[in-house]
Amino acid sequence: MSVLALPGALPLDLAIPMQIFGLDPRYSLTVCADEEAGPVPSGGVAITELAPLRSLTTAQTVIVPGTDDPAARVADRTLAGLRAAVERGARMVSICTGVFALAAAGIIAGRTVTTHWQEVERLQCLYPDITVDPRPLFIDDGDILTSAGVTAGIDLCLHLITADHGSAAANQRARAIVAAPRRTGDQLQYIPPTRPSERGHDLAELRAWMAGNPTTRHTLADLAARVPCSPRTLVRTFEAETGLTPARWMTRIRINLAREILEATDLPAERLGERTGLGSPAATRAAFRRACGVSPEHYRLTFATAFTEPPPQNS
Structure with a gap:
């Protein structure tokens, strides 16, 4: 060698x-x-x-x-x-x-x-x-x-x-050498969450509202009505500004939120979907694995910080 x-x-x-x-x-x-x-x-x-x-x-x-x-x-x-x-x-x-x-x-x-x-x-x-x-x-x-x-x-x-x-x-x-005996190759290295790039501002207010309401079901018709414009115009403008469809952009936002929850809280992984809008536990797990390469549980084992209870407040 x-x-x-x-x-x-x-x-x-x-x-x-x-x-x-x-x-x-x-x-x-x-x-x-x-x-x-x-x-x-x-x-x-x-x-x-x-x-x-x-x-x-x-x-x-x-x-x-x-x-x-x-x-x-x-x-x-x-x-x-x-x-x-x-x-x-x-x-x-x-x-x-x-x-x-x-x-x-x-x-x-x-x-x-x-x-x-x-x-x-x-x-x-x-x-x-x-x-x-x-x-x-x-x-x-x-x-x-x-x-x-x-x-x-x-x-x-x-x-x-x-x-x-x-x-x-x-x-x-x-x-x-006092090292962990086994971390598998498919375990993730640290990668900062990435927000979709944005090249325009026509829909900035709409995107801010979408990101602030991750559990809301965002249909094209509902989103277009908020602008307002036609659904076809919405998709064309959205893709021009972000490079993604509204659905894919929202999935990216929800995955980033799921990562933050797994890293900083002890919320059970089965409840990620209800907090992020990713759907049922099975749908959430599938979407997370597609995006991050591992299950939510595996991700938490790698990146979770220590959870501490806040000190009691004096009344």
């Missing part, structure tokens, strides 16, 4: 595989870099005593940690080393923004990958031939494995141990 330290490697991203695999007797770990590039600066500290780049030629697994400038140019020798490792059948792994180097090497074209949610748009823009999923903690696509930001790299490394040696071995290593 070889960890490739690129210039500007993030200290924590680099330390994760070193800590998890370097102290595990089941693995032989090498940390390498392009020796022609000189010492690798990382977090203001120069990392020395690295193995030469040619160690990639024998590694069965290559791990690429993230860097402080993921879009920075990667040396041709390094990219060639990554491509040669893939051609030889090595398993390729990226932590956080390390996926940019895999993309630059041209070895993940046509694949679905993930990265830190803040870098999703840039990665997709630079490399339109890949599909970037911003939601999961990590994606295992067989010989290509990618993770989201920082601590998601821990989850991916423990997942590798599970794949190589079983869950008992992974749990043992997790206990040694």
Whole structure:
């Protein structure tokens, strides 16, 4: 197993595989870099005593940690080393923004990958031939494995141990580093709720009313009557201003409200529909899973804050 330290490697991203695999007797770990590039600066500290780049030629697994400038140019020798490792059948792994180097090497074209949610748009823009999923903690696509930001790299490394040696071995290593023994790849990384973009103001007052009344059944006829205009004109103007139909826009608002409720309250998930207008428990669960990739219960386990009762008020 070889960890490739690129210039500007993030200290924590680099330390994760070193800590998890370097102290595990089941693995032989090498940390390498392009020796022609000189010492690798990382977090203001120069990392020395690295193995030469040619160690990639024998590694069965290559791990690429993230860097402080993921879009920075990667040396041709390094990219060639990554491509040669893939051609030889090595398993390729990226932590956080390390996926940019895999993309630059041209070895993940046509694949679905993930990265830190803040870098999703840039990665997709630079490399339109890949599909970037911003939601999961990590994606295992067989010989290509990618993770989201920082601590998601821990989850991916423990997942590798599970794949190589079983869950008992992974749990043992997790206990040694005092980490959660298993967070599945489909568990969400943190993604801020997104409001639909708005490019006009003709219907701003209507949208504000809709958002403030999420449990109201908003028919096209009722909404058009509030403007007033015809239902056809309403849909055309609404889509021009938001890019969405009124129904899809309202679903986005309701999903965001459901996320806020799950994160900040202990309201039972079965009652989400009545508070958000998403409908029955089954309909709410289906809509939430389509939008967020997990069930409301799973989402709450990931993102809920501690619930505390407010202090009693003196009468």
